[in-house]
Amino acid sequence: MTVVVVMLVLAATLIVTLVALLLAERDMKSVIGNQQFALLSSAAAQVDAQIAARKVLLATLADTIPREAGNDAAAMQAFVDRNPVARKEFLNLHIFNRQGMLLRTEGEHVEATPTLNPRTRAYLEGALAAGKAVISPPYKSVLTGLPSFMILQPVRDAQGRTLMLLGGSIDLTNSVFLEQIAEQKPGETGFMFIMTTGGILLHHPDHKRLLEHINARPGYNRATEMALRGFEGWTEAVNKEGSEGIYAYKHLQSTDWIIGVRFPVDEAFAPMIQMRRHAMLAAAVFAAIAGVMAWLAIQTLFKPLGSLHRNISDIRSGAAGIGILQRQGDDEIGELSAAFHEMMAERQLYEQQIAASEKRLRTIADSLPAIVAYIDSDLRYRFTNEHFRHLMGLDPRSMLGKTIAEVMGKEFAAGVACFNEAALRGQRVHYEREGYHNGSLRQMMGDMVPDIAADGSVSGFYLMALDITERKTAELQQAASEKRLKLLTDNLPVLIAYLDHERKFQFMNATFQHWFGIDPQTLIGRHLIDGIGNEQYHLAEPHLDQAYQGQAATYELQARIGDDLHTLETTFLPELGPKGKVLGIYSLTHDTTRMKEIEQRLTQLARIDSLTCIANRLMFEELLPLAIARARRNRKPLALAYLDIDYFKEINDTLGHGAGDQVLKEFADRLIASVRASDTVARLAGDEFVIVFEQVANGEEAARLAGKIVDAMHAPFTLQGAPHHVTTSIGLALHEGDDETPAGLLARADSALYAAKRDGRDRYTVAD
Numbered sequence: 042m043t044v045v046v047v048m049l050v051l052a053a054t055l056i057v058t059l060v061a062l063l064l065a066e067r068d069m070k071s072v073i074g075n076q077q078f079a080l081l082s083s084a085a086a087q088v089d090a091q092i093a094a095r096k097v098l099l100a101t102l103a104d105t106i107p108r109e110a111g112n113d114a115a116a117m118q119a120f121v122d123r124n125p126v127a128r129k130e131f132l133n134l135h136i137f138n139r140q141g142m143l144l145r146t147e148g149e150h151v152e153a154t155p156t157l158n159p160r161t162r163a164y165l166e167g168a169l170a171a172g173k174a175v176i177s178p179p180y181k182s183v184l185t186g187l188p189s190f191m192i193l194q195p196v197r198d199a200q201g202r203t204l205m206l207l208g209g210s211i212d213l214t215n216s217v218f219l220e221q222i223a224e225q226k227p228g229e230t231g232f233m234f235i236m237t238t239g240g241i242l243l244h245h246p247d248h249k250r251l252l253e254h255i256n257a258r259p260g261y262n263r264a265t266e267m268a269l270r271g272f273e274g275w276t277e278a279v280n281k282e283g284s285e286g287i288y289a290y291k292h293l294q295s296t297d298w299i300i301g302v303r304f305p306v307d308e309a310f311a312p313m314i315q316m317r318r319h320a321m322l323a324a325a326v327f328a329a330i331a332g333v334m335a336w337l338a339i340q341t342l343f344k345p346l347g348s349l350h351r352n353i354s355d356i357r358s359g360a361a362g363i364g365i366l367q368r369q370g371d372d373e374i375g376e377l378s379a380a381f382h383e384m385m386a387e388r389q390l391y392e393q394q395i396a397a398s399e400k401r402l403r404t405i406a407d408s409l410p411a412i413v414a415y416i417d418s419d420l421r422y423r424f425t426n427e428h429f430r431h432l433m434g435l436d437p438r439s440m441l442g443k444t445i446a447e448v449m450g451k452e453f454a455a456g457v458a459c460f461n462e463a464a465l466r467g468q469r470v471h472y473e474r475e476g477y478h479n480g481s482l483r484q485m486m487g488d489m490v491p492d493i494a495a496d497g498s499v500s501g502f503y504l505m506a507l508d509i510t511e512r513k514t515a516e517l518q519q520a521a522s523e524k525r526l527k528l529l530t531d532n533l534p535v536l537i538a539y540l541d542h543e544r545k546f547q548f549m550n551a552t553f554q555h556w557f558g559i560d561p562q563t564l565i566g567r568h569l570i571d572g573i574g575n576e577q578y579h580l581a582e583p584h585l586d587q588a589y590q591g592q593a594a595t596y597e598l599q600a601r602i603g604d605d606l607h608t609l610e611t612t613f614l615p616e617l618g619p620k621g622k623v624l625g626i627y628s629l630t631h632d633t634t635r636m637k638e639i640e641q642r643l644t645q646l647a648r649i650d651s652l653t654c655i656a657n658r659l660m661f662e663e664l665l666p667l668a669i670a671r672a673r674r675n676r677k678p679l680a681l682a683y684l685d686i687d688y689f690k691e692i693n694d695t696l697g698h699g700a701g702d703q704v705l706k707e708f709a710d711r712l713i714a715s716v717r718a719s720d721t722v723a724r725l726a727g728d729e730f731v732i733v734f735e736q737v738a739n740g741e742e743a744a745r746l747a748g749k750i751v752d753a754m755h756a757p758f759t760l761q762g763a764p765h766h767v768t769t770s771i772g773l774a775l776h777e778g779d780d781e782t783p784a785g786l787l788a789r790a791d792s793a794l795y796a797a798k799r800d801g802r803d804r805y806t807v808a809d
């Protein structure tokens with residue numbers, strides 16, 4: 042930390058110093074560049090002034106030169122001698138005629154008048170045509186062999202006509218005005234130079250390069266190229282030797298020359314480089330001092346932090362408890378320490394809670410009758426519970442970190458590979474598979490839940506697997522049992538259905554198909570109303586409601602099976618859940634049509650006397666109260682006749698029981714034949730009969746009817762082929778809508794019968 046701070050201080054100091062130096066260098070370059078350009082501009086002005094002065098001098102000479110000087114050497118010599126300034130300012134003086142022919146030369150190294158080459162001749166002709174002073178391109182003098190240039194001035198006569206040209210040549214290697222320029226060179230190694238706009242050097246410290254093209258040497262100089270394209274000002278560039286320099290260029294006004302200056306950067310910036318060295322040194326010293334001070338300050342400031350660090354290390358290594366964090370000072374580090382203490386105390390609490398939770402979880406997992414494991418993406422066990430030991434004899438702890446293949450074998454791993462892959466793709470997997478565990482074939486059911494991180498990656502999966510061998514066996518047994526049950530129910534002549542709590546069919550047996558032609562499968566999951574229709578449903582609804590409230594209900598209904606109307610009896614049996622909640626309803630319907638018929642028949646038989654086929658005592662006792670009620674309602678009297686066959690015992694005794702039965706049948710037939718259909722004839726027992734006459738007008742009519750019956754018996758009975766005389770006695774009682782009970786009425790009739798018997802039989806007696 043300290044090192045980092047010290048390095049930062051050093052780096053900051055150096056960066057600030059460097060940036061300041063760079064800015065200073067940039068500014069200084071600009072100053073030097075501008076200074077060089079100013080210097081150059083001054084030199085250019087000097088050159089212009091020198092040229093102008095020489096033009097003026099030459100013009101004055103032209104005005105005064107004798108006209109014959111071109112052809113008279115003595116006159117020329119005399120003229121030059123008269124004008125010593127001409128000798129001083131020009132290397133040589135030349136006179137050219139109007140045809141450009143050199144007529145006379147006067148000056149240094151002149152032995153004879155040289156012959157001019159055609160190019161020079163052409164130039165001179167141009168100068169003559171211009172009619173004013175011109176400056177020649179630089180050239181190598183044929184007289185002196187020196188690089189030179191010439192100022193040409195026309196010599197005119199009184200009429201202003203050009204008679205000849207007066208030329209003054211200037212030595213480029215040894216000229217007064219160029220020497221002045223050379224003296225103004227910047228620094229020790231800097232120099233000035235002059236070239237034409239075409240690049241021909243006129244002035245250069247290296248005289249050998251004079252009259253050469255500036256680009257005669259191989260290489261490239263950006264500044265030179267800029268100058269040749271017309272640039273004026275200063276710039277930085279690298280010369281053909283690879284040396285950096287500041288270049289400045291300026292065009293002369295008096296001629297098409299460019300004056301330039303090169304100031305090598307090394308020299309130009311020598312003071313600045315020195316300054317940079319000093320500044321860097323000073324910065325380094327300053328940074329070192331600042332670094333040391335920073336280090337000291339940090340050491341002082343970080344001392345409590347170091348103490349805190351040691352305390353935390355001690356806590357981590359177990360050498361100290363978290364209590365030592367509370368003993369730090371009152372400063373910020375002390376507060377930090379207290380905050381650490383609080384945080385670590387909370388962490389300890391959480392860790393304890395997590396440990397307790399993990400322990401609980403471990404206990405639960407170990408107590409589960411199922412395999413529980415966490416398997417990572419490398420298919421290595423990371424958590425295993427005790428059930429591995431119970432089921433497979435594996436030590437769950439020794440499995441940790443090993444792969445499924447290592448623990449269970451390659452064959453097993455290959456068998457569950459597809460499930461593992463699916464779980465690691467993020468899918469929940471449910472499987473059932475067979476496998477040998479502890480030498481026995483077991484049926485296993487497993488669930489895999491992928492462990493999906495927030496970013497969607499799967500780092501493993503949880504596995505829970507159950508041994509369902511027993512359950513599977515039970516399921517198979519149950520399936521077989523259900524199959525048997527279905528076979529049974531499908532062949533029972535009973536409609537069997539199971540309705541769920543929403544009154545929808547969950548089961549229907551094949552009887553639905555047999556009775557109504559309904560395929561049971563088409564109604565599974567549909568509401569009862571879809572199966573039996575609205576009308577039947579409304580009939581069944583109250584009974585269903587009762588069953589859904591937990592009480593069995595039975596009701597009868599009529600339904601058409603085939604072409605016939607059948608009587609059915611349906612029972613709804615609720616299926617109750619653990620808390621008495623109705624889970625569903627069993628509906629059992631059987632056809633009671635046949636039973637009903639038998640029952641009716643039996644009922645009927647119970648009320649019919651089997652010998653005479655008329656109503657017996659039971660029916661009489663049922664009918665009499667009803668008849669009395671009707672009589673009361675209709676306010677019509679009712680008469681009850683109580684009959685007994687006279688001396689019947691004797692018939693039995695003399696002719697036998699069969700003859701007696703025959704008499705009884707014949708007697709009954711005659712009674713039936715003697716009364717109206719609305720009247721009831723019944724045999725009470727033995728030879729006792731009753732007749733209920735309904736809606737009789739009065740006692741007289743009743744008596745008449747009784748007499749008619751007595752008479753009806755007078756016709757002989759044929760017994761065993763012989764006629765027999767049978768008579769009857771009748772007791773008649775009239776019920777006239779009062780409160781008399783059926784028993785009371787019967788008792789009165791019985792009394793009247795007794796009276797008839799007593800009075801001699803073969804008669805009727807009316808009760809009081």
Ligand SMILES: Nc1nc2c(ncn2[C@@H]2O[C@H](COP(=O)(O)OP(=O)(O)OP(=O)(O)O)[C@@H](O)[C@H]2O)c(=O)[nH]1
Binds near residue numbers: 697
């Ligand atoms: N053959 C035959 N005899 C019956 C039957 N039931 C009862 N008896 C007989 O009918 C006779 C009834 O006799 P009673 O009515 O007491 O005497 P009775 O001879 O008719 O004399 P009275 O009634 O005083 O005239 C008894 O001997 C019974 O055994 C039956 O179903 N068939």
